[in-house]
Amino acid sequence: MGSSRWWRKMATGLSALLLCLRFCFGRGGFPFIHQSTAAPMVSYYDYIIVGGGTAGCPLAATLSQTYSVLVLERGGSPFRNPNITHLSRFGAALSDLSPKSPSQRFVSEDGVINARARVLGGGTSLNAGFYTRAGSPYIAKAGWDAKLVNESYRWVEKVVAFQPPLRQWQSAVRNSLLEIGIRPYNGYTLDHLYGTKVGGTIFDGYGRRHTSAHLLRYANPSGITVFLHAPVQKILFTTEGKPRPTADGVIFTDASGLNHWAYLRRGPNSEVIVCSGALGSPQLLMLSGLGPKRHLQAHNISVVLDQPLVGQGMSDNPMNAVFVPSPRPVEVSLIQVVGITHNGSYIEGASGENFGTDQTQSTRDFGMFSPKIGQFSTLPPKQRTQKALDRAIQAMRFLPRSAFVGGFILEKIMGPLSRGHLQLRTKNPNDNPAVTFNYFKDRGDLERCVQGIKMIEKVIESRSFSRFRYNYLPISSLLNMTANAPVNMLPKHANASRSLEQFCRDTVMTIWHYHGGCHVGKVVDRDYKVIGVDALRVIDGSTFDYSPGTNPQATVMMLGRYMGVKMLRERYAKNETYS
Template identity: 25%
Template sequence: MPEFDYVIVGAGTAGCVLAARLSENPANEVLLVEAGRPSGPEAIKTWYLWPTLAGSDIDWCHWTEPQPGLADTRLLLSQGKVLGGSSATNGTMHVRGRPTDYDAWAGFAQGWDHASLLPYFRRSETASTGNPELRGTDGPMRVAALPLRTELGEALHRAAIDAGYPETDDLNGAHPDGVGRNEHNVVAGVRQSAADAYLGPARDRKNLTVLTDATARWLQFAYRRCTGVLLQTADGLQSFSARIEVVVAAGAIGSPHLLMASGIGPADHLTEHGVPVLVDAPQVGSNLYDHVLSGVVYQSPDESSPQPPQTFVVRPPGDAGGPHHGDVLMVCVSVPNHSPALAGPINGYTIAFGLMRPLSRGTVRLANADPTQRPLVNPRYLSVREDIDRMIQGLRMAREVGDQPALDAWRKEEALPGPDVQNYDDCLRYLQRSATPFFHPAGTCRLGDDPNSVVDGELRLRGVEGVRVVDASVMPAPICANTNATVLAIAERAADLIDDSRVRPGPTPTRH
């Protein structure tokens, strides 16, 4: 049986960070396992082609259960299945949450407040601008606003300011609220995934092995200590041993699925499906949340060629404009962008709005005892009335920006939802047809100091030894931002936690 000190399951954002950081120590023998391919199609390099990757062969293609809050629609919840994971298939937006988002995490576990995470945000990035006390200057991920400037894009920027939102020169800096040019993980026009940034420089290390096209089926245990992982590879089922730890970094859907398939989860659920219970952990697969996205789409007055995409983020201050203004993030996009279920114009612009602090919570559950079967994913989008109210408020906020005089020359008409959609019921029906996932699932293996949490403050899985979980699943509460930048910081901190606690098993003492 091949042996390593650390076996990392999942080569998404967190897994790439961990593999690179742990292998910096030559005493660590590290195996990184990825179910997907080592690389993707040519479109993976171009950031604005990310929608073409959804549903492709480098996507896990998770479909939700029917969503009652969205007229029983089933939605594609895209997650990258390739080296780099979703950092290789997403829109490359690099946006941190507010400091108060992370300070709220400290209520779940000490050491997860903003001040504690800031060094890891900085360590993960090289930012082209910003205060070096807050921004990274020599990290692997190179982040910057795109140099592209278009007339429509600049008009969108002006409209958001005219709508009353303050301008900020750094959404990831001292003033994270307002209208800002969002940063991207794009270098010289080409996407930079976590695999590019972290694994690329580390691939030649003799103490790092990267295995692709290998899917984890079970964690293996001797009593309650994890001894390794059973993988499905091209050569069949193979066991790989971990001398020190297995780190599960398979994402907010994959991580709880692997734990439950291994007998760690809600006992009644596991028993129902004939899975032997190793640890009754009711919260595994619970607390699933995702940001919900919709938008207002405007048609341009001419039929000229569409402009290149340019985006701006509007993060309304949390203490202004109403009690829930700060729960909505808007993305102004210089192209029409809407749910594939709806027909829209070829030319125009979009004011998208996302509910960033949803109250709705869902689950990831086993379909049956067969670990090869896809899990049942039920985010329960808009299942709480207050979430609906806040999305309708987001619709009004987006219209206020999209209707500004700065956009008069670019606006023929509101195409979606259309000017006739005004009252509460009509707005709700539009949201039920137009809402899509923001592709930011999280929370299913939440961290905490309390005994009900799935992992403790050092990300160690409760109830067993030798397992940690490191990915978006450990996030205990939502952040008002895309999640990738935060997962980078979580993994950077986890690498320190793991290597600081490293104890290599020694020889068995001899009795005299």
């Protein structure tokens, strides 16, 4: 009898343990991640971080070592989401248009279809994975401490950076770049160096994605709380008895629609830190009363501070690509090799078919250049309507298998020089703001694009790339939609011999590296403190004037860690001074 009772207790305990492990695993093994419906109505923290994205997670993990940190993420968890966790599913989340998708589609006023993250880990939970640091001149211009920058990169890279396997097609891209003179060859490196290199990836050797949310393993579990599906409605400010407005908390909504109030603990060093991305951060500042006075008043928003530069200077790196049909099979690869040129454009490539699909004819697509995810260059931007997208997706079902064998050679513009702006559409933080990027408005960007396309031509025509192209197809066939090409991917144009400038304008797409809206020196200072108010910072890509490196994710993660360490050091120094 006693033995039977003992076994029942053991079985009950084991079941509870397995249930706990299953529950925690669904949260990435992090017991401090909760659904927003579990949040108290009122709570207090040393730091409140709005946005558990690329910068927010490493920042929170760092600050939690000493202080209490609340992270409010408007999306869900990336862990155990099959559309996020593996390379083979790339594009599945980006093509999901449901309200609960980790990717929220938006269309810029230019007509280019784009996406913003709505998930813990931010863009690192959705992107193509390329990992590369910013160049030394970028770091110097930003005024960052180079030693701490390197330490912060290494802190990130221990968890998320890997060397990709270089197979035949990517090797041909590398060899072609060297053949056409994009030298020297820098081998595998995470550094941003002129010439040709193999970069890092956030996909490990098994194809598993490692996001900035994985950096939460560094967090102090007793010092951090993360709430999912917790969009922040606005930042709260105190003005009474203060020389200028001071952030003292936020209002956020849970998944049931109930409002919750999170406040900063009393003290001179507690802060609200906005890490909501290039769209979300300027949007939240405006919703909270920081922005152009007339624009806020037009939306019946009480003005806390007339700051006309919030939402200004928006940029998106334009991408143009050429599809190269191959007479032989190619591997499935995302971006692994890059040619970093002196003329301001980067040459990269991706290959293969069936990203995130099975092998049926009806689901085959072009991976990171599929109309399913909005990468649609068969029509000029203003003509890329949802009906046109649907027609393109339907047409893919009837293309022969040979049409999908090949890859894309792309060029991305450094910078860019062109600037736009962001404005509110509604007072709902879940709605997309209106954003204009003004692609190629600056003549310098257009010239760089033309130079980049000319380099793509040389890559495709190089001896190193010959085994992956049809000899009977000249580059003009790929650029001008000739009937004998296995697949037509480019916009029709009245003039078959149109200029490369027109080609750039017609085929422009995004590479998801948009930035700006809260620039350093205009909206925030060098310490990322919002100018004109107290206890409020913005730390993310919205503060960038130029996109760092050939992909910004490494630098955004680094910046979260970098600023966390810097804030802890500054706070420790103050405490030592006053003790």
